[in-house]
Amino acid sequence: MLDIKFIRDNLDAVKANISARNMTADPDRVVRLYEERNSRIQNLDELRQARNENAKKMKGPMDNEARQVLIAEGKRIKEQITEGESLLVDLEERLNDEARKIPNMAHPDAPIGKEDKDNLEISRSGEVPSFDFTPRDHVELGQLLDIIDFETGTKVSGTKFYYLKNEGVFLELGLIRYALDILRKHGFTPTITPDIAKEEVVSGIGFNPRGEESNIYTLEGTGTCLVGTAEITLGGYHAGEMLNAEDLPIMLAGVSHCFRREAGAAGQFSKGLYRVHQFTKIEMFVYCRPEDSADIHEKLREIEEEIFQGLEVPYRVVDTCTGDLGAPAYRKYDLEAWMPGRGDQGGWGEITSTSNCTDYQARRLNVRFKDDRQKAHVHMLNGTAVANSRAIISILENFQEADGSVRIPKKLVPYVGFERISPRK
C-alpha cells in the first residue's frame, strides 16, 4: 500500500491516479480515518501515562486508606483505556481496509488507458511466420503429437486441467532448465518454492485470497492458499525483515506450480493451454534499493527478451496502460508472443509480464533495508522468465510443419533431448 502520509500530502495526485487506473478507492476517507486514529492514539497515550503515574505512587509501603483511593483511581483509568483500545483496534482495521484499496502510483510515462487495447507497443522481435498450409492451433497439435491430453485432465480433475505426455513432459522440464541457466548467468539464486502460502503473504503481495472474484484457491480451514505464482513465495521470503543495504539487490529465481481459479474466464482466446488452472512457471524476483528499481526493471525486460529470442519466438513488447496495471505495479511491461492459432488469423498473446512494484508490496510485507544513513522500504520487482504453458503454445504453433510435426528451437534441443516432435500415428 501507499504511505498514508503520502496520501494525505498528495491527495489530488492520488485521486487522479485512481481514476487513471480505472479503480475505485476513497483517499479522503483514508485521511479522515488516519486523523481519527492519531487523535485516539494521543488520547490513549495520555491515559496510559496517567495509569503509569498512578501505579508508580503505590510502589512503597503506604497508608491503607490512601492506597485504596489510588487503586480506585487506577481502576477508573483502566476502564477508559480498555474502551479506548477497542475503539483504536476498530479504527485501525477500517483504516487498513480502506488504505489497501488505494493502488500504487503509476509511472508518469505509463500510457493512460482503460484496458489492454490501450497498451503501447514499444518494440518487436522476430518474424511472424507465414505458412503455405493452414496452421493448426496448439490444442490440435497437442492431440496429434500425443503430448497434451485435455480430455483426461477434464475427466480426472475438471475443465482447464491437462496431462502433459511423452515429449510434452520433456518440453516442460527442458524449458525449466533452459530458463534457470539463463537466470543463473544473470546472478539469480535459483529456488524451488512451496506451492502453498499463508493468506497474509498472498494478500501482502496484492492478491485477494477471498471472495467470488478471487483468482486464488484457498485451502479450507488452514489459513493458506495455493500460490497463483512464485511471486507470492519469493516476495514472502524476506517479509518482516530488515535487510542490509550491501546485500541488495537480492535476485531470486523461483520455480513453482501456479494455481488459478479463472472463474468466468472463457472464450476463444482462453482455449487450450492459454488459460488453465495449473501450470508451471519460472519467476524472477528482485529486492533492491529505490534508486535502482527503474534500471532493474529494464534489465528484467531484457532477460525476458533474451529468453524468447533464444527460443526464436516472435514477440512484441508492450508498455502496460494505467487501467491494466493492477494495484501493486508502478510500471509493467508485457511480452506478447505471436500465436498463429489464436483467433482466425493468429494473434498476440501475453507470455511474460514484468512489474516494478516500487515500495507498495514492501510496505505491506514490511520489508526494509538499512545503511549508514537511512532505513527505508525496499523496492520489489517481479518478472516472468517462462510460463511453461504459454511458452509451449508459442513453440508448437510457430514451429509447426505441414504434417503437424514441430521443430524444437536450437537452443532448447540440448535441454529436451530431441530436435522435433512428430505425430504418433
Added chain:
RNA sequence: GGAGAGAUGCCGGAGUGGUCGAACGGGCCUGACUCGAAAUCAGGUGUGCAGCUUGCUGUACCGGGAGUUCGAAUCUCCCUCUCUCCGCCA
C-alpha cells in the same frame, strides 16, 4: 505423533509483580591517551507510533496472542518456533 527443555537488545547472558527499556560481558561508534595501532580510560549505542518548539516529550514493544492486577519480561491460558529423546515415514 509422544515426552522434556527453552525463546530477553547486534551477540552471549542475568532478571525478587512496582526502583526494568532491561544487570553483567562482548561487539560497534565517539572522545582521551599514542607518531600510529594495541591495551587502557570516559561516554554513547534498539524499534514502532503519536505530539509539538525537530530535538525533545509521551507511549508501546523481553517469540506471538489473550487474560489476571492499581501495576506484568516476571503470574495464568492458547499458539508458534528451536533443541534433546522416542516413534513413524519419502
